[in-house]
Amino acid sequence: MNLLVNIDVPDMQRAIDFYSSAFDLQLNRQLDDDVAELTGASATIYLLKKDEGSTCSKYSTQTRRYQRHWTPVHFDVVVDDIWQATERVVSAGAMIESECSEWRQSKCITFSDPFGHGFCLIEFEKDTYST
16 A cells, blocks of 8 residues: 545645755655645655635535644654754744643644644654553
């Protein structure tokens, strides 16, 4: 199985700049004007240009909005140094949304990207959560 991550964004260049700077991803290729492929993580990330107010699905009356919003799915970025990574993502344009919490020998801080999507930075003391 191969996991791909798709992130809707209203401004392609701003999104490429943010994700490249925040997470040291590289623009691998641009597929048309509305899809960009970023590499450098354990999963390939696709930025999909979707206008604010466009419909999300034919089965929903909701439309896309890029103010801070909640969704039950978000991504975590595992880092070696949570404080250094925090400086990097904030400098790129992320907003800090929580204090650093510690759980099962890990540290976690939550953020939102410039498009309202939530994500977490996580630093593990070992390879993953400890029991």
